[in-house]
Amino acid sequence: MKVAVIGGGWAGLSAAVSLAEAGHSVTLYEMAPQLGGRARSVPGEPVCDNGQHILIGAYVETLALMRRVGVDVEAALLRTPLHLPYPGEPGLRLPGGQPLVSFTRGVLANSQWPLSARLALLVRAGRWLLQGFKAPADQTVAALAAGLPPVLARDLVEPLCVAALNTPAHQASAQVFLRVLRDALFSGPGSADLLLPRQPLSDLLPAPAERWLLARGATVRAGARVHALARHHAAWMVDGEAADAVVLACSAREAARLTADIAPAWSAEAAAFEYQPIVTVTLQSPGSRLEAPMVALREGPDAPAQFVFDHGQLGLAPGRFAFVVSGAATWVARGDVAERVRDQALAALPWAEPPVIERVLIEKRATFACTPGLRRPPAAIAPGLVAAGDYVAGPYPATLEGAVRAGRAASRLVASASVMQNRSP
Ligand SMILES: Cc1cc2nc3c(=O)[nH]c(=O)nc-3n(C[C@H](O)[C@H](O)[C@H](O)COP(=O)(O)OP(=O)(O)OC[C@H]3O[C@@H](n4cnc5c(N)ncnc54)[C@H](O)[C@@H]3O)c2cc1C
Numbered sequence: 569m570k571v572a573v574i575g576g577g578w579a580g581l582s583a584a585v586s587l588a589e590a591g592h593s594v595t596l597y598e599m600a601p602q603l604g605g606r607a608r609s610v611p612g613e614p615v616c617d618n619g620q621h622i623l624i625g626a627y628v629e630t631l632a633l634m635r636r637v638g639v640d641v642e643a644a645l646l647r648t649p650l651h652l653p654y655p656g657e658p659g660l661r662l663p664g665g666q667p668l669v670s671f672t673r674g675v676l677a678n679s680q681w682p683l684s685a686r687l688a689l690l691v692r693a694g695r696w697l698l699q700g701f702k703a704p705a706d707q708t709v710a711a712l713a714a715g716l717p718p719v720l721a722r723d724l725v726e727p728l729c730v731a732a733l734n735t736p737a738h739q740a741s742a743q744v745f746l747r748v749l750r751d752a753l754f755s756g757p758g759s760a761d762l763l764l765p766r767q768p769l770s771d772l773l774p775a776p777a778e779r780w781l782l783a784r785g786a787t788v789r790a791g792a793r794v795h796a797l798a799r800h801h802a803a804w805m806v807d808g809e810a811a812d813a814v815v816l817a818c819s820a821r822e823a824a825r826l827t828a829d830i831a832p833a834w835s836a837e838a839a840a841f842e843y844q845p846i847v848t849v850t851l852q853s854p855g856s857r858l859e860a861p862m863v864a865l866r867e868g869p870d871a872p873a874q875f876v877f878d879h880g881q882l883g884l885a886p887g888r889f890a891f892v893v894s895g896a897a898t899w900v901a902r903g904d905v906a907e908r909v910r911d912q913a914l915a916a917l918p919w920a921e922p923p924v925i926e927r928v929l930i931e932k933r934a935t936f937a938c939t940p941g942l943r944r945p946p947a948a949i950a951p952g953l954v955a956a957g958d959y960v961a962g963p964y965p966a967t968l969e970g971a972v973r974a975g976r977a978a979s980r981l982v983a984s985a986s987v988m989q990n991r992s993p
Contacts, residue, residue: 569592569593569812569813569982570592570593570595570810570811570812570813571587571592571593571594571595571811571812571813571814571815571982572594572595572597572804572806572809572811572813572814572815573587573594573595573596573597573814573815573817574597574794574797574806574814574815574816574817574818574826575597575598575599575605575816575817575818575819575822575956575957576596576597576598576600576603576604576605576774576788576790576817577603577604577605577606577607577817577818577957577971578604578605578607578630578773578774578968578971578972578975579605579817579956579957579958579971579972579974579975579978580596580598580603580605580815580817580818580956580975581596581603581604581633581773581774581777581778581781581975582629582633582956582971582972582973582974582975582976582979583815583817583956583975583976583978583979583982584596584777584781584786584815584975585633585636585637585777585780585781586975586976586979586980587815587979587982587983588781588784588785588786589636589784590979590983592982592983593785593786594781594786594787595786595787595789595806595809595811596781596786596787596788596789597789597792597793597794597806598788598789598790598791598792599791599792599793599794599818600790600791601790601791602770602774602790603770603774603775603777603778603788603790604618604769604770604773604774606618606619606931606934607619607621607769607772607773607774607968608769608770608774609768609769609770609771610929612927614885614888615768616850616927616929617765617768617769617848618769618929618931619846619848619892619929619931619934620848620875620877620890620892621765621769621968622731622762622763622764622765622862623645623762623763623765623968623969624650624752624759624760624761624762624763625647625752625758625759625760625761625763626751626752626755626756626759626760626969627763627967627968627969627972628969629969629972629973629976630773630968630969630972631763633773633777633972633976634772634773634776636780637773637776637777637779637780638776638779638780639771639772639773639776643766643767644765644766644767644771644772645763645764645765645766645772646763646764646765646766646861646882647758647761647762647763648761648762648764648861649661649662649663649664649670649760649761649762650662650674650752650760650761650762651762651860651862652723652724652727652864653859653860653863653864654680654723654863654864654865654866655859655863655865655916655917656859657680658678658680659678659680659723659864660674660675660678660723660724661674661677661678662674662753662760664757664758665757666757667753667754667755667756667757667759667760668697668754670760671693671753671754671760672690675689675690675693676690680723681717681719681720681723682717682719684717685716685717685719685720688716688717688720689716689720689724692716693753696746696749696750697754701746701747701749701750701754702743702746703742703743703745703746704742704743705741705743705940705941706940706941707741707742707743707940708737708738708739708740708741708742708940709725709729709733709737709738709740709741709742709745710737710738710740711742712725712742712745712746713725713737721737722866723864723866725737726867727864727867727874727875728745728749729745730874730894730895731874731875731894732745732748732752732965732967733745733748733938733965734844734846734894734895734934734935734937734938734965734966735844735895735937735938735939735965736895739895739937739939740938740939740940741938741939741940741941741942742940743940744938744963744964744965747963747964748964748965762862764861764862764877764882765882765884766882766883766884767884768884794806794807794818794826795807796808796826797814797816797826797827797830797953798830799830799950804952804953812952813952813953813954813982813985814952814953814954815954815955815956815975815978815979815982816949816953816954816955816956816957817955817956817957817975817978818957819933819957820838820839820841820936820945820957820959821838821839821933823835823838823955823957824836824838824839827949827953830949830950830953831949831950831953834945834946834949834955837943837944837945838945838955838959840943841936841937841959842936842937842939843932843933843934843935843936843937844894844895844896844897844934844935844936844937845896845897845899845900845930845931845932845933845934846892846893846894846896846931846934846935847872847892847893847896847899847900847905847906847909847928847929847930847931848890848891848892848893848927848928848929848931849873849890849891849893849905849906849909849910849925849927849928849929850888850889850890850891850925850926850927850928850929851888851889851891851909851910851913851923851924851925851926852887852888852889852923852924852926853887853889853919853920853921853922853923853924854886854887854920854921855887855920855921856887856889856918856919856920856921856923857878857880857881857920858876858878858881858889858917860878860881861877861878861881861882862875862876862877862878863875863876863878863917865891865912865916866916870908870911870912871908871911871912871915871916872893872896872899872905872908872909872912873891873892873893873909873912873913874892874893874894875891875892876889876890876891876892876913876917877889877890877892888926889913889923891909891912891913893905893909894934896930900930900932905928905930906925906928907925909925910923910924910925934966935958935965935966936958936959936966938965938966944959944960944961944962945959945960945961946960946961947960947961947974947977947978947981948981951985952982952985954978954981954982954985955974955978956971956974956975956977956978957971957974958970958971958974960974960977960978962974962977
């Protein structure tokens with residue numbers, strides 16, 4: 569079949585690679601000059617990413633896709649067992665091995681938490697395990713963690729929640745949080761490992777995937793925004809060009825616009841998301857080095873960032889530090905996030921030279937707000953028209969893995985439609 573993929577983010581790339589692999593003729597339309605969507609490098613000197621990203625060992629489909637397009641995953645990502653140090657405090661460190669044993673040993677060994685708190689966490693995690701990591705659809709993460717010692721909410725639940733769901737614990741869905749926790753902490757050896765990019769984001773997937781697609785005869789149209797989508801007899805018309813099937817892998821907002829007349833109910837659902845920003849503030853301090861490549865920070869009324877990454881230790885740029893503020897709606901509204909991050913950095917960490925602000929990236933619609941009971945539109949929109957994207961109905965919050973899985977699922981739906989077409993008389 570001739571398949572149009574609209575949107576060249578990680579979902580669109582995942583769909584395009586799967587479709588090309590299955591022998592379909594793929595045309596990929598991307599509005600921006602380069603592929604990668606929200607997870608790409610932005611032009612500039614030195615090269616900088618459109619926001620610091622981390623992956624975890626449980627991102628099996630993302631890692632498989634990277635390998636399929638020729639990325640040397642071991643070289644591209646620094647893999648370490650889960651370690652959440654705070655400045656001057658060793659923090660939680662999970663040793664390798666069988667997940668349950670590793671989690672228990674890691675929690676018991678964290679002497680920063682009183683023994684009563686460590687035991688309370690193990691009891692609570694055991695209860696979640698016995699309940700199959702399920703929570704009521706309307707429960708928040710704050711409600712899920714109610715009754716746990718405050719130190720655990722502050723140093724574990726809240727930072728993990730905002731990092732994974734980009735939504736503060738008092739607004740975030742307990743159901744999605746537990747699903748992430750299950751896959752990350754208890755789904756197999758290495759699933760909780762942190763994988764930190766040692767290369768610019770565009771080299772992790774977008775650029776190799778583009779080369780891979782071109783080598784297999786696919787057409788890649790960067791800088792091509794699709795304005796209109798319409799049904800014409802058995803074909804779909806993408807800005808007047810015919811395709812047998814379409815994978816809509818653009819943002820939810822653009823997908824809603826393009827389907828407003830084709831599938832109004834689906835379109836309304838895609839248009840209804842609320843979003844949470846992520847701010848990445850890059851500071852320069854030549855000669856400085858953190859105690860680990862990734863250090864957790866304590867958020868507070870004047871301290872926005874939850875994590876900082878040392879780009880020198882990641883082999884990207886010595887003396888460059890990326891501070892991440894997730895769930896950043898209130899900080900974006902305040903307007904002084906970069907200055908507050910610099911002050912937080914000065915107060916919390918030792919520096920060889922006082923850090924200076926190099927770059928501030930504010931992604932206002934970084935991800936949808938992952939709230940309890942959130943309705944997400946399904947992948948199937950109309951015959952031969954399928955959505956892919958981190959927002960499409962699924963168990964994951966808005967992540968690279970969610971996007972890649974959605975892309976692959978969309979390609980399977982397209983393939984099953986082609987089987988149906990071939991069977992019809
Ligand atoms: C700052 C930041 C930090 C993040 N950190 C992490 C992290 O640490 N770990 C993690 O797993 N996830 C993280 N995420 C989330 C992750 O980046 C996204 O979930 C993922 O990139 C979404 O991919 P996507 O393909 O679904 O959507 P997108 O990346 O949004 O791709 C959609 C593409 O469609 C294109 N497009 C839109 N309209 C049209 C049109 N009409 N015609 C043609 N093209 C169109 C867009 O230009 C875009 O390239 C982060 C996101 C941000 C913004």
